[in-house]
Amino acid sequence: MLGNLEVHNALVSLIVGRTSVMIFAIVIGIIVIYFLATTKRDNLPKVRRLAGLDAIKEAVGRAVETGRPVHFTPGWTERQLYTGGSGGSGGAADILAGMSVLSYLARTVADYGSRLIVTLGSAELVPMAGEIVRNGYMAAGKADAFKPEDIIFFSSDQFAYAAGVMGLVKREQIAANVMVGPFLAESLLFAEAAYQVGSIQVAGTPSVFQTPFFVAVCDYVLIGEECYAAGALLSEDPHQLGSIRGTDISKVLVVAILLVGVLLSVLGSKVVVQLLKT
Amino acid sequence: MPASKTLAREVPLIITFLLGVLTVADYGVQEPTLQGLSSTAQSWVVVIAGFAVGIGVINLLRGQWYRVKTRQKGWYNNALLITTLALTSVWGIIATTKDPTYSYVYFNLTVPLTVTVFGMLAFYIASAAVRSLRLRNIDAGIMLVAAALVMLRNIPAGAAIWSSLPAIGGWVLDYPNLAAQRGIVIGIAIGVVAVGVRTILGYERGYLALSGEEKK
Numbered sequence: 001m002l003g004n005l006e007v008h009n010a011l012v013s014l015i016v017g018r019t020s021v022m023i024f025a026i027v028i029g030i031i032v033i034y035f036l037a038t039t040k041r042d043n044l045p046k047v048r049r050l051a052g053l054d055a056i057k058e059a060v061g062r063a064v065e066t067g068r069p070v071h072f073t074p075g076w077t078e079r080q081l082y083t084g085g086s087g088g089s090g091g092a093a094d095i096l097a098g099m100s101v102l103s104y105l106a107r108t109v110a111d112y113g114s115r116l117i118v119t120l121g122s123a124e125l126v127p128m129a130g131e132i133v134r135n136g137y138m139a140a141g142k143a144d145a146f147k148p149e150d151i152i153f154f155s156s157d158q159f160a161y162a163a164g165v166m167g168l169v170k171r172e173q174i175a176a177n178v179m180v181g182p183f184l185a186e187s188l189l190f191a192e193a194a195y196q197v198g199s200i201q202v203a204g205t206p207s208v209f210q211t212p213f214f215v216a217v218c219d220y221v222l223i224g225e226e227c228y229a230a231g232a233l234l235s236e237d238p239h240q241l242g243s244i245r246g247t248d249i250s251k252v253l254v255v256a257i258l259l260v261g262v263l264l265s266v267l268g269s270k271v272v273v274q275l276l277k278t
Numbered sequence: 279m280p281a282s283k284t285l286a287r288e289v290p291l292i293i294t295f296l297l298g299v300l301t302v303a304d305y306g307v308q309e310p311t312l313q314g315l316s317s318t319a320q321s322w323v324v325v326i327a328g329f330a331v332g333i334g335v336i337n338l339l340r341g342q343w344y345r346v347k348t349r350q351k352g353w354y355n356n357a358l359l360i361t362t363l364a365l366t367s368v369w370g371i372i373a374t375t376k377d378p379t380y381s382y383v384y385f386n387l388t389v390p391l392t393v394t395v396f397g398m399l400a401f402y403i404a405s406a407a408v409r410s411l412r413l414r415n416i417d418a419g420i421m422l423v424a425a426a427l428v429m430l431r432n433i434p435a436g437a438a439i440w441s442s443l444p445a446i447g448g449w450v451l452d453y454p455n456l457a458a459q460r461g462i463v464i465g466i467a468i469g470v471v472a473v474g475v476r477t478i479l480g481y482e483r484g485y486l487a488l489s490g491e492e493k494k
Contacts, residue, residue, distance in 0.1 A: 123334025
């Protein structure tokens with residue numbers, strides 16, 4: 001019996017090269033869970049407002065005034081849907097961030113009585129986006145205003161999708177363009193197409209390679225982790241707002257480890273570097 | 279709350295929790311049972327993705343047909359898309375995608391069109407750069423100088439003007455730029471963990487498309 005247990009234990013081991021990542025993930029996870037659980041309405045953290053999120057109402061208001069539609073896209077998500085991401089992108093987490101913004105946008109558009117067009121580059125997202133928008137209209141008491149044909153899947157090919165979105169933006173003369181998700185090379189194509197029709201643009205992507213394009217063209221931009229905070233901010237749920245405090249404390253921890261590592265490296269010790277490679 | 283609504287809310291949360299914990303554990307721990315379960319879950323993903331292609335085609339056809347039926351502006355383009363989709367699908371199924379004529383159409387129509395859309399990026403980058411590099415304030419001035427140095431690094435004229443220019447442009451890329459990028463990436467990594475925790479524990483529910491009442 002003991003022998004069998006020992007054999008089983010020998011088969012369980014941490015994967016070399018991922019141990020430090022797992023430890024970091026667990027420690028950060030525990031910090032986030034602590035603040036998720038302990039934050040209540042009476043001890044809410046003071047969270048900086050994100051201009052990009054505040055601008056969504058302004059953008060929808062513009063759409064109502066001009067009688068033109070609002071457009072939302074999470075980008076070409078086909079490659080990010082089942083991955084951990086790359087190039088500073090968080091993969092599937094970016095899509096979740098985009099869907100949180102879509103949820104808020106749908107409610108706002110329905111409240112204001114505008115029209116929302118959602119374009120998608122992954123067929124898998126069609127039912128999810130459709131239900132999110134439908135519920136936004138239902139929450140505003142305008143279920144009849146929801147049009148399933150405004151949830152549009154063009155193609156899972158990146159540039160076929162991009163061409164479809166650019167054509168739609170021009171044809172519909174969209175008044176407001178909201179783009180939050182894992183963008184790749186299509187980011188600038190969408191942003192420029194919307195700029196050419198005079199749209200007010202709110203964009204956000206964790207991808208460090210696409211952020212400069214959004215900064216260059218769009219009116220408001222969510223940079224990096226702001227996209228992940230967006231869901232928590234828009235929910236106004238005390239627990240989720242508490243998780244933002246958890247991420248900030250985690251950042252302080254990481255910066256402290258960085259400083260210790262730099263100091264030790266300057267003094268000739270590579271202890272921290274070696275530990276991070278385990 | 280009716281039992282069906284409770285099920286609709288709770289079952290996806292339980293599935294998310296179990297699969298989330300399984301995936302995280304499989305990333306860091308080497309254990310045959312865990313790896314087997316994770317592999318099975320990934321097979322489910324492939325099956326679901328297969329069904330999603332069908333959903334995508336139905337969505338595409340429904341939207342395009344609606345535009346044809348209501349004779350919206352440019353409806354003939356939508357009709358062309360439906361016709362092409364039907365012809366390509368039937369042809370691909372009957373003659374297989376290895377058929378020379380099928381491949382000829384793909385490589386001589388679809389691929390060049392795709393590359394053309396990608397090629398438009400070059401012009402859009404130039405147009406966006408011209409707008410964003412206007413000298414409006416100190417911040418824009420710093421960006422203009424940095425962009426000019428990096429551009430001069432990447433063109434032969436840079437080294438011809440002054441041999442040290444490429445090195446200065448490289449320094450801008452490798453030090454201030456990389457330092458800022460890594461700062462953003464660290465924030466993203468921590469943000470992803472936070473989103474993961476919120477999702478696994480059922481706090482982040484935007485993707486579930488619950489109505490406002492159910493979210494609470």
